[in-house]
Amino acid sequence: MGLEQFKNRNVGQQEYVMLDLEHTPQSPMGKFKQVVKRTFKPELFVGLGVTMREMINALFRGQMHTIKYPFEKLPISPRYRAIHEMLRLLESGHYRCIGCGLCEKICISNCITMDTRYDENQRKEVSEYTINFGRCIFCGYCAEVCPELAIVHGQRYETASEQRASFSLFEDMLTPIDKLNLQQEYDGFGAVTPNADENIKKTPLAY
């Protein structure tokens, strides 16, 4: 690849399309004429007509486009990175997090901390988990690195609070057990690719 394109510092100028605009009138008479011409052109009514039509559509035909935020919210892309959620296993209701600590390790703003312990069932229990949202930059690495799809980015993008550096604890992020049926599977960063099966080599089993 040649370097010529990088040596031209007037980036983008070559792409300009010059519009054929009439010249700005210089004389007072010319200016007066332009004002009169624009004022009495019918385009004004075209615009008013559109507004009228939309008003009627919205008020009487149920085609209102305004979203009554904060009572209503637009659906957002699954790849949007809002406040984190901790998901549960659908079958057992147990939290998915295995306490591997990869999110803690990969977090570039160093805002994830967790405590783990050896529990009575010989499993690694996540006894506490926090994200400092005062520091979080919502890069999505934690969700991407998570091997269990346990920590994901949810849809809750309002992060205003009285204290910026407030903590968010494990139970705040965890899907409430009574709302397990409403838990959405995550399609964003770090989710399994649609062709994942094709990329796996099967391990033989002797059963």
Add this chain to the structure above:
Amino acid sequence: MSEVKTVENMVSITIDGTTYQAKEGEYILNAARANDVFIPAICYLTRCSPTLACRLCLVEADGKQVYACNAKVKDGMEITVDTPNILEERRAIMEVYDVNHPLQCGVCDKSGECELQNYTLELAVDSQSYAIQDTKREVKNWSTVLHYDAALCIVCERCTTVCKDMIGDAAISTTKRGGEPLDKAYKETMPKDAYAMWNKLQKSIIAPSNGTDYTNCSDCGECTAVCPVGALTGRDFVYTSNAWELERVPATCAHCSSGCQIYYEKKHTSVFDRSEKIYRVTNEWNYVSLCGAGRYGYDFENRVESKDEAAFSAAVEAFKKAETIRFNSVITNEEALMLQTLKEKMGVKLVNPDARAFQKFLGAYAKAAGQSLYSYDFKEVMATDFVISVGASLRNDNPNARYAFNNIQKMNKGAGLYFHPVGDNLVPTFGKNVELFTHKVGLEEAALYLVLDLFADKEKLLEDVKSYLDSFKTTTTKTVKEKVMKDVTETVIDEETGEEKQVTKKVPEMVEKEVTVEKNALVEMLGKESDAFDAAFEKMMKKKESFSMIIGEDLYFHDRYENIAKLIALIEQTTPIRVAMIPPKTNSLGVALICDLDDEATGYTVGYNENGDFRLSALGNGDLDMPAMNQQEGTLTNMHKRVTPTNAALEYKGYELNDLMKVLVGAPELTVDWTEKLPVSKGFKRAKFDDLPNGYLNDGTENRGYALENITCEAEVVSVEKIDENGVLEGEIVYRCNPQRQFNDFTDKAHEIFEGFGLYAAPEKAKALGEKVEIDFGDRSITVDVIEDDRMEGDITALADFKSEADVYSLFGPSRYRKVTIRKV
């Protein structure tokens, strides 16, 4: 190591086309590692015997496939690390290791430090060709500290090897797994070594060697350190932290005089408590082995919230009116130098019973031997093949001395003599050629005379010593029956030819024979049969080239320590034996060299971690708080005659000794500024603390701090006295000796060390004594619990001295043994 690297014992080898120098007789793997050449290997441990479990270290040497861990280098050897065939073997081996290995890497405590994971990636295993039905393998807690997850175990046998060859407990071994047999078809299709390795792997698993579910061992945790996977872990550490989160602080262990290099691994306590906490201690297990105190006794820090100004000014006043400072040897060289400065400038007395005894002994030895320090460090001891231990309770006094004794038996085909009044059933298990002398208390001199008699070059001995030694010998004649091969000539007729032939046959016959037997009364005095010992000793001496002797605390706390020190100097002068001493406590050697110590405390006493009218304490129970060893920087002088640096792992917010020094006599800004002021005349170097390294090189060279200079002077002609049998104690005897893993108040404070304060006794003796006893020392008495120690034998009981509160040192006075009356309570 003092081993001279001359051209003669170096050979040149070629690895993958590059020529390297290697020590003669070294294994290829070690030679490669020393030269920074990578050969894959899982099961091999430096300083232990090759187990050949993993077979990864397969290389081609002079056109033949050999295992690098057990093939020795030869001059001009050409080694190829990777050939197509070897690469195929290695890949198959790694695939086999991955068969049924649980995919728990996410929660596994190895967290990325896993050798199985590393080699799987290194050998690019990206698919699996083998399969076998899995066996259920349970998680087990082997002891108060050991956690074994059998499902993760790859049976590399590093744990069993280190336990046997280094530690000496041999508390774990491989046992039957009860797994499915391998599919016969694999034998044809798999690479040969991989199949053999799998066949063995599938049959075995690790378990306590005593057949129960629990190990009977010293709980050193070295098995957890060497485990390449997450199978063996400290119970307290399981699932608490990932390895990468922990910050490693290189330090020197502060519990005994071994002064092992350790890493304190720390991170914040929890989500809510951000203060730092030590999670575990790790070590360079290829070069140094820790004991249970070093590994599990880490949380002895003294948490202080702020500087207590009132207590500080009280301390300054206390120092001003103090006549004596009483301290123990769990302090740094720098602090010892500060105390010595106080003595010089303010005229206080310094009292430290353990270092004082050692100082006197070392002084007597130095005068006789003409050198300020003993000859060998324990690494040199480990390289010898005959070791003698006198006056040390090897199992309790110093773990590294014990490891050296054991390692010599296992690795150097060595032999050992162990002289001690307290019977022990572990030491004889170290090797076939270990002779245990359980002698009467007070006969340590006789033991040394016996060593002289056995090893001395009689030409070099003075006439009176020679005749004294001869006076123990008596010759008697004895009739013994002996098997003799006798020639019998017969005339036989050959059946085929009919010719007569003379045939000579050898026929065994029992003959009675008169032999003169030399009886050595010294051996009998020490409690062994002279004849039997002679026979055993002859066997022990076969093919032995280098000799060493370990000297312990019993000899420093001995009425006749001067004569004993002279005898030891004489042994070094007249025999090939070189001596290494075990300083009684952590930094006794440093304190003995730096401080002028006094015998008796008088008047107003300031105690530093000891009893006194005013107490400075790093234990949190004194009048002014001091930082504990894991909270301060400084240097320690260890028994390897090395000055090693230690770093602060945890924060300390209070006052330290240097702050007191600043007010009292003036002092530099930092404690470590004292490091370069350590007395050069005693062998220290003028080195800055920050310049001291603390690590090991790839070939095992200890690159830590600096070695003390052994200052030589004119040796005196050693005139030794005869054995004094008046000092022999009989009756109810108590020995001042700590249980394994307990050395001082700090180990006692650690939550993972459970050995209690009390009177330790052999099982039968413990049963006879009951649960609690009062020990009457004559002037004072102490009431303690009786604790059973099934490694002990005989009637002598051991009273722990790690609690400075109980002041056991002053109960015993100048000896480690006391005759007492024990009453049941």
